[in-house]
Amino acid sequence: MNNETSISKVIAAVCTQALQDSTAYTSHVHAAIIATGDGFEVASIIFRDIHAPKLAAMTSTIKALGEALANEASLPGARNIVIESDGGFVVVQSIDSAHQLVLCMIAGKQSSLGHLVWAARKCSEQLGERLSGRSPKTAKH
Amino acid sequence: MNAIKLLFSGPMGAGKTTAIAAISEIPPLITDALNNDQAGYAKATTTVAFDYGQVTLDGGEVLRLYGTPGQERFDYMWQILGQGALGVVLLMDNSREDALSVFDRYLLAFKDFAARGALVVGVGRTEQHRQPNTAAYAQRAAAQALAIPIFSVDVRRASDVRLLLSALIAQLEIHQHNE
Numbered sequence: 041m042n043n044e045t046s047i048s049k050v051i052a053a054v055c056t057q058a059l060q061d062s063t064a065y066t067s068h069v070h071a072a073i074i075a076t077g078d079g080f081e082v083a084s085i086i087f088r089d090i091h092a093p094k095l096a097a098m099t100s101t102i103k104a105l106g107e108a109l110a111n112e113a114s115l116p117g118a119r120n121i122v123i124e125s126d127g128g129f130v131v132v133q134s135i136d137s138a139h140q141l142v143l144c145m146i147a148g149k150q151s152s153l154g155h156l157v158w159a160a161r162k163c164s165e166q167l168g169e170r171l172s173g174r175s176p177k178t179a180k181h
Numbered sequence: 182m183n184a185i186k187l188l189f190s191g192p193m194g195a196g197k198t199t200a201i202a203a204i205s206e207i208p209p210l211i212t213d214a215l216n217n218d219q220a221g222y223a224k225a226t227t228t229v230a231f232d233y234g235q236v237t238l239d240g241g242e243v244l245r246l247y248g249t250p251g252q253e254r255f256d257y258m259w260q261i262l263g264q265g266a267l268g269v270v271l272l273m274d275n276s277r278e279d280a281l282s283v284f285d286r287y288l289l290a291f292k293d294f295a296a297r298g299a300l301v302v303g304v305g306r307t308e309q310h311r312q313p314n315t316a317a318y319a320q321r322a323a324a325q326a327l328a329i330p331i332f333s334v335d336v337r338r339a340s341d342v343r344l345l346l347s348a349l350i351a352q353l354e355i356h357q358h359n360e
Contacts, residue, residue: 077229105230140214
């Protein structure tokens with residue numbers, strides 16, 4: 041976590057807990073990270089040789105590009121970007137809160153893409169509720 | 182050449198997004214995010230992917246203008262956006278205390294462009310911050326064995342941005358002629 045950003049340690053702790061919960065019930069995860077919209081690492085769980093600060097920056101870039109492309113196609117409200125590769129999957133998921141955070145989950149090819157997308161969405165929704173003080177009943181699905 | 186790809190680069194807050202928006206004929210594509218690094222530069226948002234705009238020259242050629250993110254943590258975008266680019270407009274912010282050392286780092290990053298005459302420099306906020314002057318920037322470039330055009334500009338003015346583009350295109354034409 042970069043100490044010069046405006047994201048507090050409390051938020052970072054909440055994010056770390058959310059990543060721990062999410063990766064506990066998702067198999068073959070290589071890395072999970074939460075970044076600010078401008079590319080700073082807030083929290084991360086890294087199981088492979090992946091440079092977390094760089095992943096944080098790239099996560100924010102991919103999120104911005106995905107939103108820009110969707111908007112250009114008159115598809116507002118973009119929530120996630122999925123990358124399928126021979127080696128596995130990357131899911132970049134927006135977190136609906138005033139802090140404009142982004143979640144990135146990376147998993148190997150043995151994992152299920154459907155489960156990974158579901159896990160990323162669930163983690164994002166729960167974090168959005170905790171960070172915004174919303175009750176789970178009013179969360180978006 | 183019917184379409185020419187050019188980059189606008191430089192540190193955070195130098196005016197890359199502003200410069201492209203000042204001259205683009207189409208609504209510019211902007212990929213801004215909330216700026217969490219107010220200590221680094223106090224502004225509301227910052228570019229995290231790229232800006233994009235277009236300008237058509239009198240001869241019909243279309244300039245495709247790409248603005249890079251300024252922070253060095255996004256330097257992978259400099260490499261990606263640099264592919265196929267013919268030239269670079271490097272914008273500097275003279276209000277920074279470390280303006281010249283930042284200039285050194287950007288010159289190094291875009292040295293291939295500078296060495297083949299495909300880079301011009303626009304120094305902003307010189308009216309409020311007169312030092313370092315353009316000669317000081319030229320000396321730093323000379324220290325890297327580079328001779329490049331350096332202008333004092335206000336990129337909020339479209340005429341200043343066009344000046345930079347004209348200088349860059351003239352440089353590219355001279356280089357093409359000499360090849």
